[in-house]
Amino acid sequence: MRMIHRFAFRRACLWAALGLASVGTLVAFGRLNATRPHLVYLTGWFLLGLMLYLTAFNARKKLPFLPLIPARIWLQLHLYVGLFTGLVFLLHLRWQWPQGWFEATLALMFGGVTLSGVFGWWLSRTLPRRLTTAGGEVPYERIPVIRRSLQLQAEKLVLGGILPANASTLADFYVARLADFFSRPANFQAHLVGSQRPLNQLLGQIAEIDRFINASEKKTVAELNELVRQKDMLDFHRAVQLTMKGWLFVHIPLTYGLLVFSVAHVVIIYSFSGGAR
Amino acid sequence: MSTPASSLGRPRRWDAAFSDDMTDADVVRLLTLAPFRDMNPESFPGSAPLREVLRNDTRLRRFKKGEIIVREGDYGNSAFMVVAGAGQVVIAPGLPPSAVGRRESKRRGLFRSIAQLWTNPDEPEVLPKSARQGLATTKGKGGKDEIHIILQDIPAVLNKHRTASLEAGAFFGEIAALSRIPRTATIYARDEGTELLEVRWQGLRDLMKYDPKLRAYIDRIYRERALSTALSEIPFMKHLPEEAQQKVAAATQFETYGDYEWSGKFKDMAKSGAPAAKEQVVAAEEDYPNSVVIVRTGFARVTQRYGDGHRTLNYLGAGQVYGFEEIAHNWRNPDDPVTLQYTLRVMGYTHILVIPAAVIEEFVLPSMPERDLPPRRAKAEGTRSPFAPPAAVPIAKRPDAADGSPIGPALMEFLTQNRLFNGTEAMLINLDRCTRCDDCVRACAATHDNNPRFLRHGPIHENLMVAQACMHCTDPVCMIGCPTGAIHRDSFGGQVVVNPSTCIGCTACANNCPYGNIRMVETRDDDGEILVAGDAKPILKATKCDLCVDQKGGPACVRACPHDALQRLNLNTLDELADWLRR
Numbered sequence: 001m002r003m004i005h006r007f008a009f010r011r012a013c014l015w016a017a018l019g020l021a022s023v024g025t026l027v028a029f030g031r032l033n034a035t036r037p038h039l040v041y042l043t044g045w046f047l048l049g050l051m052l053y054l055t056a057f058n059a060r061k062k063l064p065f066l067p068l069i070p071a072r073i074w075l076q077l078h079l080y081v082g083l084f085t086g087l088v089f090l091l092h093l094r095w096q097w098p099q100g101w102f103e104a105t106l107a108l109m110f111g112g113v114t115l116s117g118v119f120g121w122w123l124s125r126t127l128p129r130r131l132t133t134a135g136g137e138v139p140y141e142r143i144p145v146i147r148r149s150l151q152l153q154a155e156k157l158v159l160g161g162i163l164p165a166n167a168s169t170l171a172d173f174y175v176a177r178l179a180d181f182f183s184r185p186a187n188f189q190a191h192l193v194g195s196q197r198p199l200n201q202l203l204g205q206i207a208e209i210d211r212f213i214n215a216s217e218k219k220t221v222a223e224l225n226e227l228v229r230q231k232d233m234l235d236f237h238r239a240v241q242l243t244m245k246g247w248l249f250v251h252i253p254l255t256y257g258l259l260v261f262s263v264a265h266v267v268i269i270y271s272f273s274g275g276a277r
Numbered sequence: 278m279s280t281p282a283s284s285l286g287r288p289r290r291w292d293a294a295f296s297d298d299m300t301d302a303d304v305v306r307l308l309t310l311a312p313f314r315d316m317n318p319e320s321f322p323g324s325a326p327l328r329e330v331l332r333n334d335t336r337l338r339r340f341k342k343g344e345i346i347v348r349e350g351d352y353g354n355s356a357f358m359v360v361a362g363a364g365q366v367v368i369a370p371g372l373p374p375s376a377v378g379r380r381e382s383k384r385r386g387l388f389r390s391i392a393q394l395w396t397n398p399d400e401p402e403v404l405p406k407s408a409r410q411g412l413a414t415t416k417g418k419g420g421k422d423e424i425h426i427i428l429q430d431i432p433a434v435l436n437k438h439r440t441a442s443l444e445a446g447a448f449f450g451e452i453a454a455l456s457r458i459p460r461t462a463t464i465y466a467r468d469e470g471t472e473l474l475e476v477r478w479q480g481l482r483d484l485m486k487y488d489p490k491l492r493a494y495i496d497r498i499y500r501e502r503a504l505s506t507a508l509s510e511i512p513f514m515k516h517l518p519e520e521a522q523q524k525v526a527a528a529t530q531f532e533t534y535g536d537y538e539w540s541g542k543f544k545d546m547a548k549s550g551a552p553a554a555k556e557q558v559v560a561a562e563e564d565y566p567n568s569v570v571i572v573r574t575g576f577a578r579v580t581q582r583y584g585d586g587h588r589t590l591n592y593l594g595a596g597q598v599y600g601f602e603e604i605a606h607n608w609r610n611p612d613d614p615v616t617l618q619y620t621l622r623v624m625g626y627t628h629i630l631v632i633p634a635a636v637i638e639e640f641v642l643p644s645m646p647e648r649d650l651p652p653r654r655a656k657a658e659g660t661r662s663p664f665a666p667p668a669a670v671p672i673a674k675r676p677d678a679a680d681g682s683p684i685g686p687a688l689m690e691f692l693t694q695n696r697l698f699n700g701t702e703a704m705l706i707n708l709d710r711c712t713r714c715d716d717c718v719r720a721c722a723a724t725h726d727n728n729p730r731f732l733r734h735g736p737i738h739e740n741l742m743v744a745q746a747c748m749h750c751t752d753p754v755c756m757i758g759c760p761t762g763a764i765h766r767d768s769f770g771g772q773v774v775v776n777p778s779t780c781i782g783c784t785a786c787a788n789n790c791p792y793g794n795i796r797m798v799e800t801r802d803d804d805g806e807i808l809v810a811g812d813a814k815p816i817l818k819a820t821k822c823d824l825c826v827d828q829k830g831g832p833a834c835v836r837a838c839p840h841d842a843l844q845r846l847n848l849n850t851l852d853e854l855a856d857w858l859r860r
Contacts, residue, residue, distance in 0.1 A: 007841075007860050064720030064837045065390045067830030071716065075839035124712045124840060132708040132740045139734060140713060244712045 010076070018080045022087050029091050043092040044269070048262055050085040054078055055255055079121055086114050106265055109258040116251040123247055127240050130194065138237045140245070146234055151182040154227045161220040170217050170224075173209050177202070178224075182231055191239035199232045290760040291329065293779045295477050296336030304331045307474065310360065311446055312491050321487045334480025338473050340466035345426045346473065347450055348377045349463045354478040354756070354765050356450040356495075357464075362471030364443040366464045367434065369509070376434075377426060377463055385827050397727045400805030402798045404777060404818065428465045442467060451499050454478045458574055458595075458751075459771060461502070477762050504531055507573045507630055510596055513641050513649070521640040528636040534559065534623035535575065540754045540791045543625065543696060556622040559599075559629060563616045566603035568631045572596065575627030575752060578693050580620045588686060589693045590619060594751070594849045602651040604634045608642050610653060624696060625752060683858035684851055691738040692848060696791060700748025702772075702824055702845045704731060704834065705857070709740040710842035720837030721822070730822045731794070731834070741858075744843075746834070747794045747822040749773050751849055755786040755795055764819065767826055774823045782817030795821045 032039050057078045060068055068074075089110055098107050131137075138146065158174040180186075187198040206225060213221065307313050308331070318327045337360065340346055346364055347353060349371045357364075428434060443449055443464065453460045455478075476484065485492040508514055508526050517525065534557050536542060559570055562582055570577075572593045579599065580587040593599060599621045607614040623629070632641075642650070692698055715733065722729040731746030753773045756764050763780035766773055775786075775795075787795040799815040800808045808816040824845070825832050832845055841860075846853045 061716060061837070061839075063391070063394075064716075064833040065385075065393050065724045065825075065828050065830075066387075068836075070836045071839040072841040128711055128713075128840075128842075129709045129740075131713070137708070137734065137737060137742065241713050245714065 014076060014080045018084055021084055025084075025087060025091070040092060040094070043088060044266070047085065047088050047092050048266065050081060050088060051259065051262060054082055054085060055259060058252065058255075079117075082114065082117050089114075102261075102265070102268070106258070106261045109254055109261060113251060113254045113258050116247060116254060120247040120251055123244055127244050131237065131240055134233065134236055136233055136237065138234065138241075140238070140241045143234060143238050143241075147182075147185070147231065150227055150231050150234065154178065154182050154224060154231075157220055157223055157227070161217055165214055165217045165220075167214065167217065169209065169212050170220060173206075174224075177205055178228070181228070185238050186235050187232070188235075188239045188242075191236045192243060199229070202228055202232075289781060290479075290783075291333040292781065293761060294333040295475070295480070295762075299332050299336055301332075303337055304328055307331050307335070312488070312494070315490065316484075316488045321483070325483045325487075327484075327487075330480050330483050334483070335474055335476045338475055340471045340473065341427060342466055342469040342471075343428045343431050344466045344471075345377055345428055346464045346466060347453075347460045347462075348426075349460055351453075351460045351769070353450060353453045353460055354762055355475050356448055356454045356478075356481050358474040358476065359443055359445050359447050359449075360472040360474050361445060362466060362468035363445070364447075364449065364464045364471060364473070365467040366441050366443060366449065366462050368439040368441055368462060370438060372428075372434070372438065372463050376428065384829050387829070390829055393723060397723065398803070398805075399727070400801050401728055402800050402818070402820070403726060403803060403805070404800040404808060404816075406803075431465075448495060448498060451481070451495050452503055454481055455495075455499060478756075479760055479762060503573060503628070504529060504630065507571065507596075511571055511598065513598075513601065513645060516644040516646070516649075517640060518644070521644065525632060525636055525640055528633055530631040531573075532559075532629050532631055533627070534629065535626045539625040540757075540789045543791045556624060559621040559623055560617055562618065562620040566600050566607065566615075566617050567634045569601045569604060569634070569637055570599040570621060571630040571632070572599075573628035573630055576624050576696075576698055577627055577629070578622045578624055580622060581618070582620075587620065589690050590686070591689065592624070592693050592698050593621070594698065601637070604637050605642060605651045606653050607634075608638050609650070624693070625699070625754075682851075682855055684855055688738055688741070691736070691741075695736050695743070697736075697743055697748070698848045699750040699752055699791075700743075700846075700848045701751055702747075702749040702832075703848050704744040704746040704748075704822075705844055705846050705854070706733070706742040706744055707740055707842045708737070708742055710840045711742075711838075712840055712842075714839070716837045716839060717834040717843050720833040724825050724828050724833045725823075728798075728820065730820060735792075745792065745794050747773060747790075747824075748792065748848075749822075749824060755790045757785075757789055759783075759786055770824075770826065772824045772826050773821075774826060775819050775821060777818050780818045782819070784817065784819070786819050795819050 029039070029043075036042070057074055060074055061071065093107065098104055154174070158171050162168055162171055181202065190198045203225060206221060206228065210218065210221065308328075313327070313331065316327060321327045321330070340362075346357065349367070434440070449464060450460065452458065481495075485495055504526060508522065508529065514522060514525065556578065559577065560568075572595055574595055577593045577599070578589055579591040579593060580589050600617060603615050603617055697703060718729045718731070718733055721731060731744055733744055735743045735745045749772050753766070755773065760783060761779045761781055763776045764773065764786045765776065782797065784797050787797050796819075797817045798820050800818050802808055810816050830836055835843055835845055844857055846857060848854060
């Protein structure tokens with residue numbers, strides 16, 4: 001029993017189960033397809049059942065107080081059953097693109113749900129490691145508060161440096177280059193692909209003004225550099241965490257849309273089947 | 278913005294007495310009995326006079342013949358004194374669980390579980406009327422924490438189990454009350470109508486504090502009883518004949534290190550970043566091994582000199598042994614003796630047993646089969662270079678920490694430096710798997726009236742976060758200062774839980790918790806208005822993780838995590854952690 005707790009073993013078991021189920025389904029479909037002309041009804045109901053099961057994962061999340069199957073097991077089943085559902089979907093379509101805008105929309109929605117799910121799966125396995133590697137841990141809800149705090153610190157630092165230096169070089173630079181950076185989330189796309197380019201550009205610009213500032217301002221610049229790095233790290237956490245949360249805003253609405261379309265599809269099919277089943 | 282609700286009296290220590298049934302006559306009667314009649318009331322302070330301690334922190338209970346008074350394994354926060362009749366303690370072997378009526382505590386039914394969907398209040402920290410001050414539940418006669426189990430077939434028990442009588446005037450239950458550990462034996466009433474005085478922990482603390490005689494008496498019996506229990510649990514004592522065991526027991530010393538209330542010092546040390554070298558040393562590396570040390574309660578750190586500092590190799594919990602391997606080596610190789618290979622330092626409040634090497638050599642080692650003797654050791658290596666590879670497997674190292682273990686020196690240091698080994702249900706999060714979805718937090722809130730009872734935040738080592746959730750510690754120092762016993766161990770599972778009915782919001786537990794896992798909250802009424810006391814200040818209550826004791830299925834946080842990133846682990850030993858990390 002302990003073995004099942006090992007991720008590699010669990011993964012191997014689940015892939016093997018998926019493979020067996022897929023092969024079994026393909027064989028069964030191949031045999032039945034020749035003898036049963038209305039097999040599409042069977043695959044359709046099977047597909048709807050699988051989709052309802054997959055949607056039930058969201059309902060399970062809403063009932064944490066019930067001794068249901070732990071979410072970790074449910075998610076594993078959700079992932080692999082989701083892949084299997086893709087195969088059943090293709091069998092239901094008989095490997096052909098559907099005709100008519102309604103069926104095409106339905107197929108596109110199914111594809112969207114499946115692909116967004118696979119994409120979310122990949123994100124959930126890759127992005128957490130990037131956060132861990134980057135270091136620091138920021139609850140998403142706290143990010144605006146921390147950003148505001150960094151902004152205030154930077155402004156205080158720059159304003160406080162004007163009188164001792166008797167110059168506004170740094171303040172002018174802050175207004176021109178850094179005010180916007182500190183006031184809102186920045187460089188979302190760069191953070192998502194792990195690029196350090198915007199940060200290095202900004203630090204380079206700060207280094208550029210080194211020639212024009214006096215000794216007291218240089219100390220302020222060193223502290224400002226540190227705040228810029230902290231803000232950049234905060235933006236990185238925001239970009240990654242937002243992406244990890246954001247994909248669900250595609251996956252879940254599409255799922256509910258798909259279910260509504262699927263029910264309509266069933267009603268339409270049975271309305272116009274004319275006793276073919 | 279909420280406005281203050283109607284004002285209530287500020288909760289005080291004795292608003293909820295241990296029992297409402299204690300009368301003036303009972304107190305007067307107690308004051309005629311030893312040891313209370315010999316106590317000097319003047320030595321008690323005005324804030325805790327002897328009479329009030331007896332009235333509010335004690336209760337008189339009567340037991341039928343054979344009725345169980347305390348059960349082995351239960352957690353208890355009180356001690357007992359036999360007033361009339363006698364108790365019978367079952368020494369060995371312990372009674373089976375069924376004989377003592379052991380059953381799991383009550384959890385919510387299916388309907389009440391589902392009903393949380395619509396019954397959870399919209400406002401945070403709503404305190405139900407039944408839990409507000411003045412309506413606190415009392416635990417008098419028939420109180421819910423009393424056990425009414427009659428032991429069946431007492432003659433058979435007397436035949437099969439070694440027992441001893443506790444006559445009038447004797448105290449018992451002090452080990453569990455003082456050490457914050459489970460009851461070590463089952464005790465039942467020997468005579469019909471046995472009358473006992475039950476003293477809750479807070480009262481016992483005050484009585485011992487202000488009466489030196491009682492303190493000396495309790496200390497003595499505590500040492501005697503704890504010693505006999507502890508020695509019987511040591512593996513190498515199993516082979517010893519009864520007579521030799523008694524000789525070993527007679528030579529064994531019982532030592533206590535550290536402060537009973539160690540939390541404050543630990544917090545100061547953590548703030549200042551004090552190294553391991555600041556901790557009290559029990560035995561030092563390269564000293565001659567002249568005794569075996571066994572940790573009775575608390576924890577000790579095994580360190581080895583490393584460059585100019587000390588590296589933590591392991592920590593020892595209750596029942597673990599230090600120094601035995603060196604003594605065994607020297608006994609087998611008198612011409613090639615070794616010194617102690619590691620240093621043992623205590624952390625927190627630690628009881629240890631010390632058995633002299635001469636006694637071990639005379640009685641224990643000759644009785645042990647060759648296969649059970651520890652392997653011979655290499656000589657001490659002297660001061661290690663910081664660039665040298667990790668030390669050889671330490672004597673105290675458990676199998677899980679052997680070479681190849683996922684628990685390396687840095688993680689070991691992290692666990693010990695933060696004293697996380699104290700946790701029996703520490704919440705660990707693998708940050709490499711955690712998508713920060715907060716499903717765990719939402720699940721916690723859904724099972725606690727919409728109030729999450731932990732923070733997904735806490736100390737981090739590499740990809741491992743120990744979240745700020747109550748760890749249900751082996752040594753729950755949070756319980757030390759509680760004046761009402763509101764924070765207590767569940768008598769069945771041992772979880773540390775807070776009773777909101779008796780919590781007076783004094784913040785003692787929150788301040789004592791070394792890990793910051795208890796939060797004080799402002800309470801509200803059903804309309805969401807903040808409850809305030811007569812002094813116009815809000816009424817606070819302590820809140821913390823209760824491991825979902827009343828929920829079906831256990832901790833909701835673990836069951837809610839879809840990414841297998843969160844687990845509750847016992848860090849007293851490294852087994853569970855090592856298994857979890859190896860996945």
